[in-house]
Amino acid sequence: MTALLQVKDLKKYFPIRGGILNRVVNNVQAVNDVSFGVREGEVVGLVGESGSGKTTVGRTLLRLEEATSGTVTFDGTDILTLPKEDMRKFRKRMQIIFQDPYASLNPREKIRTVIGHALTQHQIGTPEDREDRIVRLLEQVGLSADYMDRFPHEFSGGQRQRIGIARALAVDPDFVVADEPVSALDVSIQAQVINLLDDLRGQFNLTMLFIAHDLAVVEHICDRVIVMYLGRIMEIAPAGTLYSAPNHPYTQALLSAVPIPKPGRKLARVVLKGDIPSPINPPSGCVFRTRCPLAVADCAAVVPVLKQIGSDHFSACILTA
């Protein structure tokens, strides 16, 4: 299978300006040398702690942030160099679902406009059948068509998130970035929205990049998982392999922190010491070495590259044979 989306050496630095001349004095290295592919029809999870750069990766793919360097190829088109006007037309193929359903809907637009304008902007359907399309989209995300003339403040968090999903799917995209779509929701609602996304994935033939910090959620919906730490990829593995045989020490630590509801189970927790280092001055060599329980002197010297260790399984650790 060929990759629908291919990311190569993606870098995003946010400049820190200072001094009276407002010069760039330093950079926040949010995303560093990130490369991965997403195959058509696949759901790829992107996990990591807060500050690991996963949201920035998602936004850079859609050019909501401009990348510092690297290439993103989508279905044969290098989208990072696309002229603004071409990119604007291209946007209907790639959409995003946001984390906070309370911030992602304009409080002054009715639901009819929220979804309807996406259709008119990209000239989807005739004016007459746009109304039907809005109704159908609302029903597909589990909302009643009666809600069309209401404002966002009349809905609950879960309902708002469904509206956000309908807006993203209105333009019939091939690829969707779901940026922590359930982490702002109540636990009881999370499962509903996850299942909805799972259903829609089949109906709309979606390819998805699913960003999350919760490994339990990712296990349920993803085919493959990318683990990020401090702007770099630590491990890429099929979901099953990642949970049964994690290779990278960081992945092992993350997985040991997932609570397992089984009484009497022996806890073999790997507890990471300290905080995630500053992305302004990341550690030399392997960025994880300062908290890694297995770190050796060599870790400070070389930046580990992703090595293939199994079918579809890659890990960036020098200790991996």
Next chain:
Amino acid sequence: MTEAVALSLSNGPDSRKAAVWRKHTGLIVGATLLGVILLSSLFAGFISPHDPLQHDLRNTLQPPRWAHPFGTDNFGRDIFSRVLHAAKLDLMIGFLCVLFPWMLGTALGAIAGYFGGAVDTVIMRVVDTFSAFPFLVMVIGIIAILGPGLMSMYIALTLAGWSMYARLVRAEVLVVKKAEYVLAARALGYLHGRIMFRHILPNVITPTIIFAMTDIVLVILSTTSLSFLGLGVQPPMAEWGIMISEGKGFILTAWWMVTLPGLAIVLVGLALSLLGDGIAKLLRERA
């Protein structure tokens, strides 16, 4: 128990009215006062007993009495009629001299905040330059260049007042443009115009309206001050500042010439302040 419930039910509408009154006293009083002033200024032609410009040299400097409720001035003109006609002019100037800076400042502030970069730097340095001058010094300076008159006053007050609005709007736009619903609009490939007018401006406009409500009091005070100094509206037009200026020579013999137009200014200022604070409170509760 049942009795108490019945009592509170029957008291419902009344106590609700009382609660609304307690909560929004300023707003209600201010709106009523301004309403009365607006209506009487609009119908000044019907209400006022005399022509505001008509001299009557047999009846100069008359104290207030039935035929002339506010007395007459040194030309025998009826002060009540002049105060009413001046209200129309002063309120209109006050409104327009807030409207123009609000429009100019909002437009430039929104452009600076939205596009950022060099556009932002250029606009904001111009804002800095304009806000570096004291308000009245700049207004008087511009009028000195353009020559006194109504049109110069509009231009001067607009140029002196817009920078505050630009600053306010830019700061709000910087916050809202990072909001996820604006990112969603960009991700859907919406045009700049739509993002600006449908997604950003409606969500940043409230604080500028609150500010404008308080600004209008200041602008009316500036207008009357300028006319008092002979830089704004020119005699013989009826305007509160002019009337106070003309009456200051007679302050010991005819107190009503200065005091009563002055009271009109106080009343309008009070009404607008109460209304402004009331609306600000109302909008804050909504938000």
